[in-house]
Amino acid sequence: MAARSVCQQLRNSRKFNLLSVSRVLRENRPSCLYRNDGASDVSVLPKRWHSVVRKQNANLHAGQLLRVQSPVSCQTARTMFIQTQDTPNPNSLKFMPGVEVLESGTYDFPNPQSAHCSPLAKMLFRIDGVKGVFFSRDAITITKADDDMEWGVMKPEIFAVIMDFFASGLPVLTDEKPSGDTVIHEDDDETVALIKELLDTRIRPTVQEDGGDIVYMGFEKGVVKLKMQGSCSSCPSSIVTLKSGVQNMLQFYIPEVLAVEQVVDEAEAISNEEFRKLEEQLNKKT
Template structure:
């Protein structure tokens, strides 16, 4: 059988790889522990290792989950993404530190990418982009990436700004602790995140990320959810406002809607 494998022409090997990749994609929503073609691979152990690896990885179970934002969708690969932090990519230029985000931005119709602990939120450009058309490419890109063994982000990735520091006063420390323990976990369940950006004159400045960035209910989340909770526990908080980074403003000016 090894001789047979070596004798495959490039075209034949390509057809086999395409056939098994197709089978793997069909098995995405299967609850079976082994893909349908796993037994076939066991019968032919001498097949090229590359082909075997690709087939098995392409059978990984990727779940999708709706978010409050109809233009955002959570993809849950069943593997850690960024266990200790979150990151958002709003343009191809911002993906210099993430091979995965860079690949996802090559899919036509993708507007932004957000990495959580165990999920990836993809936001499409508009309602005119059909999820059914771009989801197969997103599935394939995620599976190919985890097969590559590359890191989700490189050492060049910027460090998070919201961690407590010695310069924070007591009120800011309480705000950050409440955000990290009570608010952010709930927001992340919806495929987004909220980051502390400052506290001045009783106003907490926050930045929304992921599915929350352009969500129709983001203002309700800020005022009725986050603001009410902060004011209940911290009397010094008079209000909450959303902050938009300069890069986001530049993007909006370059791509007005």
């Protein structure tokens, strides 16, 4: 299968999500309500209501406000007036958050790899179906992958990401450079290129949110070699994350991947061995 078609499948697929493996706390990520014409205040809802939002929103006519009934009371954490505007391209939609996006000029992110300098663009690319992101002074234009992706399904997540981001106070653009280990070189074969893209767009962002990072170290005889950093390097569940999360995702999209192996440097190996000995001594005393 060509690299481009596999990458397209990756961006469009809903079958596998690494977040479901290790991100239980994401069940409380907010979603939102809105009118189809975009002329409404946006309210925040817990993620457990996402299915209700999406199911009912599919039946909305323009100008109608979606209402969700639940026995649990919902207190709005923050509100934001977000409007949407059609563009000549039916696969692109303009989102106007009512606040300044860029001080001046524009910035185009045609793919996830180009979003290394924008926390907001990174977050938007993690939404299923998002193909491109474009910033202007007062708007964010989202381009979806194809006609099969429905704006009615994507809008709640896009609204939630925009609200979360501007509430965080983070800068829209930073001086961050792309991760060197996942830069795709001309001499990389198709399999290595796909591994790097998956790591950079789907796996690394989740690991970084937990205070760590994951570094690509090589691919030999079907084995992907990775190094865990930060909080993940000494985390007891790091092996589970590698096997149940990272390995499963890589194998799902890339049949050539047979296994994932954690690389540990010499200093870390010594530290781990000393810790193991200390733990054994403590267990004997108890």
